[in-house]
Amino acid sequence: MAERTLMTGNEAVALAAYHAGVVFASAYPGTPSTEILESFSRFDGVYAEWAPNEKVALEAAIGACLGGVRALAAMKHVGLNVAADPWFTAPYIGVSRGLVVISADDPEMHSSQNEQDNRYYAKAAKVPMLEPADSQESYDLTREAFLISERFDTPVLLRMTTRVCHSRSLVEAREPEKPEPIPYEKNAAKRVMIPGHARLRHPVMVERLAEMEEFSNDFTYQRAERGVGDSVVVTSGVAYQYVKEAYSGVSILKLAMTNPLPRELISGFCEQFKDIYVVEELEPFLEEGIAALGLWPRGKQSVPRVGELNVDNVRAAFPELAKEHSALSHITRPDGLPARPPILCAGCPHRGIMYALARQKAIIAGDIGCYTLSVLPPLEAHDCQVCMGASITMGHGLEKALELAAGESEEEGASSHRVVSVLGDSTFFHSGVTGLMEMAYNRGRYTVVILDNRTTAMTGFQDHPGTGVTLQKDPTTSVDIEMLVRSLGIENVRVVDPWDIEECRRVLSEEMNRDAPSVVISTRSCVLRDKTSWRAAYAVEQEACNDCGLCMGLACPALVKRGEEITILTDACVGCGMCAQVCRRDAIKQG
Amino acid sequence: MAADRGNINLPDEKATRSIVLAGVGGQGTVTAANLLANALVSHGYDVKTSEVHGMAQRGGSVISMVRFGSAVASPLVPAGGAEALVSAELLETLRNVEFLSPDGRIIASRTRVDPLPVLQGAVQYPSDAEERILELVPGSVIVDAVEIATKAGDARAANTVLVGILSPVLPMGEKEWLEVIDKLVPAKALDANKKAFLEGRKLG
Numbered sequence: 001m002a003e004r005t006l007m008t009g010n011e012a013v014a015l016a017a018y019h020a021g022v023v024f025a026s027a028y029p030g031t032p033s034t035e036i037l038e039s040f041s042r043f044d045g046v047y048a049e050w051a052p053n054e055k056v057a058l059e060a061a062i063g064a065c066l067g068g069v070r071a072l073a074a075m076k077h078v079g080l081n082v083a084a085d086p087w088f089t090a091p092y093i094g095v096s097r098g099l100v101v102i103s104a105d106d107p108e109m110h111s112s113q114n115e116q117d118n119r120y121y122a123k124a125a126k127v128p129m130l131e132p133a134d135s136q137e138s139y140d141l142t143r144e145a146f147l148i149s150e151r152f153d154t155p156v157l158l159r160m161t162t163r164v165c166h167s168r169s170l171v172e173a174r175e176p177e178k179p180e181p182i183p184y185e186k187n188a189a190k191r192v193m194i195p196g197h198a199r200l201r202h203p204v205m206v207e208r209l210a211e212m213e214e215f216s217n218d219f220t221y222q223r224a225e226r227g228v229g230d231s232v233v234v235t236s237g238v239a240y241q242y243v244k245e246a247y248s249g250v251s252i253l254k255l256a257m258t259n260p261l262p263r264e265l266i267s268g269f270c271e272q273f274k275d276i277y278v279v280e281e282l283e284p285f286l287e288e289g290i291a292a293l294g295l296w297p298r299g300k301q302s303v304p305r306v307g308e309l310n311v312d313n314v315r316a317a318f319p320e321l322a323k324e325h326s327a328l329s330h331i332t333r334p335d336g337l338p339a340r341p342p343i344l345c346a347g348c349p350h351r352g353i354m355y356a357l358a359r360q361k362a363i364i365a366g367d368i369g370c371y372t373l374s375v376l377p378p379l380e381a382h383d384c385q386v387c388m389g390a391s392i393t394m395g396h397g398l399e400k401a402l403e404l405a406a407g408e409s410e411e412e413g414a415s416s417h418r419v420v421s422v423l424g425d426s427t428f429f430h431s432g433v434t435g436l437m438e439m440a441y442n443r444g445r446y447t448v449v450i451l452d453n454r455t456t457a458m459t460g461f462q463d464h465p466g467t468g469v470t471l472q473k474d475p476t477t478s479v480d481i482e483m484l485v486r487s488l489g490i491e492n493v494r495v496v497d498p499w500d501i502e503e504c505r506r507v508l509s510e511e512m513n514r515d516a517p518s519v520v521i522s523t524r525s526c527v528l529r530d531k532t533s534w535r536a537a538y539a540v541e542q543e544a545c546n547d548c549g550l551c552m553g554l555a556c557p558a559l560v561k562r563g564e565e566i567t568i569l570t571d572a573c574v575g576c577g578m579c580a581q582v583c584r585r586d587a588i589k590q591g
Numbered sequence: 592m593a594a595d596r597g598n599i600n601l602p603d604e605k606a607t608r609s610i611v612l613a614g615v616g617g618q619g620t621v622t623a624a625n626l627l628a629n630a631l632v633s634h635g636y637d638v639k640t641s642e643v644h645g646m647a648q649r650g651g652s653v654i655s656m657v658r659f660g661s662a663v664a665s666p667l668v669p670a671g672g673a674e675a676l677v678s679a680e681l682l683e684t685l686r687n688v689e690f691l692s693p694d695g696r697i698i699a700s701r702t703r704v705d706p707l708p709v710l711q712g713a714v715q716y717p718s719d720a721e722e723r724i725l726e727l728v729p730g731s732v733i734v735d736a737v738e739i740a741t742k743a744g745d746a747r748a749a750n751t752v753l754v755g756i757l758s759p760v761l762p763m764g765e766k767e768w769l770e771v772i773d774k775l776v777p778a779k780a781l782d783a784n785k786k787a788f789l790e791g792r793k794l795g
Contacts, residue, residue: 006632006640134639134666167666168628168640244664245607311669330671331688331695331727338682338714340615340706342651378711552711557650560705561712 004170009138009160012171013074013102014039016142019176020098022072023047024064026057028430029459030076031111032165033104037074038462041471050462050471053388053430054079058086058101062155065099066191068182070146074102077118078387082431088125091154092201093191096182098149100142101127104160107281108308111458113368113387115307117282122157122259126205128212129157129259130221131237135169141221141256143174152212154205157259161281163238163308213260221256222265230274231321234266234286234297239309243279246315248323261289270295277318281309344373346558347534347574349453349498349524354381355554355578356504357420357449360512363398367391367423367432370458371451378553382422389431392448395421396439399446419446420512426456426464429479433488439517440489447511447518451498452481453526461529485519492518499524501581527574535575536590538568544587551579551588607660609668610757611690614653614679614750615704622775623677623750624655627757630771631659634763641666650707652683656690675760677753679736680704681720688727697728698756698795700736700749732756732794739790744783751784755791765792 007015013036017025025048027037041048051057054075064071073083080087080103087101103121106112122129128148132138138160145156189197216222232251235243240254253269255262270276270290278287278299287299302317303309315322344351354374357364358381366372366382367390375382384394399419423432428450436448456462463469468478485493492514494507504522511518525533537558547564558572559579568579568588580588610627614620621642628640636659656668668690676691678684678699691697701721709716717723724731734756736749743752751772758768769785776784 004632006628006638163641163666166642168625168638169663169666170632170637238666241664241666245669310667311665311672328669328671329693331691331693333687333689334685334717334723334727337686338706338708338716340650340652340682340686341708343707345650555707555711557707557710560710563712 002172004172006168007135007171008035008166008168009132009135009164010035010104010166011039012135012138013142013158013160014043015171015173016139017072017100018043018046019173020070020143020146021177021179022070022146024061024069024071025049025074026051026060026072027074028052028054028057028079029456029462030054030079030104031459032106032162033074033076033079033102033160034459034462035165036102036104037471040072048471050464052465054083055085058083058090061099061101062086062090062093065095065097066093066184068096068184070097070099070179072100072102075104076112077103077105077116078112078114079103080118080121082388084121087121089193091125091127091205092193092198094153095149095155097179098146099155100145100149100158101155102158102160104162104165105282106162108162110162113385115282117285118157119159119258119285120283122159123285126209127155127157127259128152128216128257129159130256131159131258132164132256133237133240133254134164134167135171137221137256138164139171139173144221148215152208152215154208159237159258161238167238209260213262216257216260216262217265219257219262222262223252223254223256224265224269225252225254227251231277232270232273232275233277233279233321234270234290235279236286237281239279239281239314242309242311242314246311247318247321250321255286258286261286263289263293266290267293267295277321279303279309279314279317341376342373343376343555343557344370345527346556346572347527347576349522349527350374350451351379351554351556352498352501352576352578353449353451353496353504353522354379354422355582356501356508357381357422359505360420360508361418362420362512363418365391365395365398365419365421367421367427368458369424369427369451371422371424376555378555388427389423389435391421391423391427392432392435393438395419395446395448396435396442396444399444418512420508421446421448423448423450424457425450425452425454425466425481426462428481429465433484436485436490436519437488444517445515447508447520449508449520449522450481452521452523453529455526455529457526457529461526481521485521490517490519492516493521494518495521495523497524498522499576499578501578527576533574535577537570537573537575538577538580538588539570539591540567541587541589544585546585546587548584550582550584554578554582607658607663609656609658609673609690610675610677611668611673611687612655612657612677612750613683613687615683616651616653618653618679618704619747619750620653620655620679623754624657626751626771626775627754628657629775630763630768631657631761633767633771637661637663639663639666652686654687675757677757679750679753681724682706682716684724685717685720691728695728697724697731697733698753699724699731699733700753701733702737702749734794736791740783740787743786743790745780745787748780748784748787751787752791755788756795758788758792759795765789768792
């Protein structure tokens with residue numbers, strides 16, 4: 001037997017891409033997709049990069065593919081929103097060597113702001129889509145995706161989900177391919193999408209869709225499993241695993257290629273059964289397609305449309321299909337256990353500036369990163385947050401609206417200077433820079449705080465255009481944030497050390513009261529990333545402490561209050577000294 | 592046509608077995624699950640594991656699931672589906688008892704990591720956590736895994752102690768386990784982890 005190795009879905013995709021001869025891969029990190037590029041970058045002879053954002057990653061991959069090599073772009077589900085612009089036109093121009101886009105969706109929102117179902121992106125763009133159900137399929141379908149891409153002259157979407165990306169299962173690899181690069185040839189009519197050209201390309205895509213549906217009907221990885229009884233369950237992705245376990249023995253049509261939907265295959269198989277069920281995560285994507293065939297399956301009326309599926313909720317959806325109708329008996333979890341919310345680490349540089357900001361009269365437009373955790377008590381330093389980069393632009397609208405509203409009512413309304421936008425360095429490079437141009441160009445008068453911790457911390461310390469190091473750990477140029485901001489025409493730029501709370505407070509107060517746009521750059525490396533900044537731990541002198549609890553407002557995991565007494569956990573303290581700064585009795589001293 | 596290839600979906604003859612590992616970010620729960628999973632693979636089982644990445648590094652709860660058998664379907668363990676709960680922290684042990692079958696067993700470290708609401712003095716850590724665990728699952732094995740690991744040479748090998756305690760109910764022999772530890776653990780922590788595993792195994 002060939003060797004089988006335990007690996008995550010993400011590792012399997014990376015290995016398959018390498019075995020498919022992919023030499024160019026680009027991504028912006030995002031849970032649960034991040035490890036695809038990290039794994040891929042370790043193979044010999046490949047080029048892998050962190051792009052500033054997903055749109056850039058996909059466009060670079062399109063370019064690489066036109067340059068004649070197999071290319072890959074990976075992103076989390078919301079990343080495809082950012083990349084949606086190239087996504088919809090890339091199928092018009094087609095490919096040279098294969099191009100595969102990976103969307104890692106996050107049902108249950110383990111680490112995301114929404115749980116959109118990206119299968120609709122494949123349908124909307126007329127792009128073929130494959131949905132793996134475990135690591136072996138992640139490997140196999142990635143290999144197939146490149147063949148499909150080249151056969152039909154189109155990008156392919158590989159749609160993963162958290163439980164496929166981050167679950168480990170056994171993978172048997174196949175013989176690697178070594179596709180020859182295709183020499184570059186100019187073909188402007190196919191690759192320059194002026195209206196006259198695009199009008200000729202769209203009908204080609206429609207025709208191609210019919211050919212791809214034929215292919216989908218016969219695709220080897222579509223599995224019809226005949227079981228017992230007169231019911232059939234149509235399913236795809238990881239939901240297949242839950243169906244197999246919850247409805248052990250039932251007939252299953254498990255689809256690996258879900259766009260174009262293999263309508264003939266579905267009709268042919270399902271018509272042999274009395275009852276048709278559809279079990280899929282999130283939206284009724286398959287169900288709608290099957291209902292359109294006049295087959296009227298049972299689906300989302302019982303299967304949850306929100307959150308992840310599992311064996312328990314799949315069994316509960318259609319108990320008539322389950323051999324054992326009720327869930328397993330189990331021990332009941334005791335009530336009232338303390339929650340364990342994620343928190344900013346001890347010494348986290350975000351803490352000082354967010355603490356200072358929370359004490360200003362500010363409406364805080366926040367963004368996506370570790371610092372978003374400051375929305376939780378006791379800091380409560382976020383008012384709104386939507387997506388990557390939106391802090392600056394939402395802040396712009398907010399400030400204008402408050403000004404307009406105050407002007408109309410002619411009352412002492414909320415001053416425009418109360419709006420502060422907050423975002424991290426990686427998020428700023430991702431999609432904050434254009435927002436800052438909006439602020440400068442359209443004469444915003446609010447304050448933007450850039451939390452520069454020199455890494456992409458939330459997803460596990462990836463490098464970015466400001467760190468001076470590439471994904472493959474080679475030295476490179478580094479964006480000077482202050483010079484960039486000044487070059488946009490913003491004159492008021494201040495740099496603060498977020499461990500100095502008083503400095504943060506003073507600078508924020510000055511900039512927020514200025515009748516001009518301003519940017520505060522809060523610079524200090526992530527404490528987990530740079531342990532050279534750690535200093536001796538602090539301790540509370542109990543005689544001097546009156547247990548006022550001011551220091552507890554920092555929400556530092558090294559500070560603990562037992563009964564009335566406050567102490568510092570020496571092992572957890574990294575010596576940032578922020579607690580000593582907020583203490584009014586000088587009761588906290590460095591040991 | 593791809594359909595009707597004659598695949599028969601029949602219930603597995605041998606049921607899938609499941610183990611849940613729990614802890615707090617930074618305790619090495621995922622590493623322990625990986626050790627367990629690779630040991631099971633080396634013995635010839637089909638294995639699936641599942642975990643959630645993301646915010647664990649920021650002090651959140653971590654759960655890893657390991658399932659094995661002749662052919663494993665779901666990577667997730669249903670409530671009541673686990674034969675053992677291996678936990679590096681007392682509160683996380685209580686939080687995850689739901690995964691345990693009524694005749695399952697608990698192997699836990701007598702380790703307390705206070706979550707923020709407890710640090711803040713807003714709520715109490717269940718001081719009787721150990722008694723409650725024993726009440727819910729009589730016969731639970733609760734040890735000072737960090738202390739045992741420290742004596743073995745590395746406090747961070749606490750989870751390896753717990754896997755050692757679990758190990759006698761699994762079919763892998765001592766040699767197989769040590770080979771997998773050899774393969775997975777970095778050189779500088781290798782001796783401590785082997786020792787930690789064997790200390791745990793004595794208690795299992």
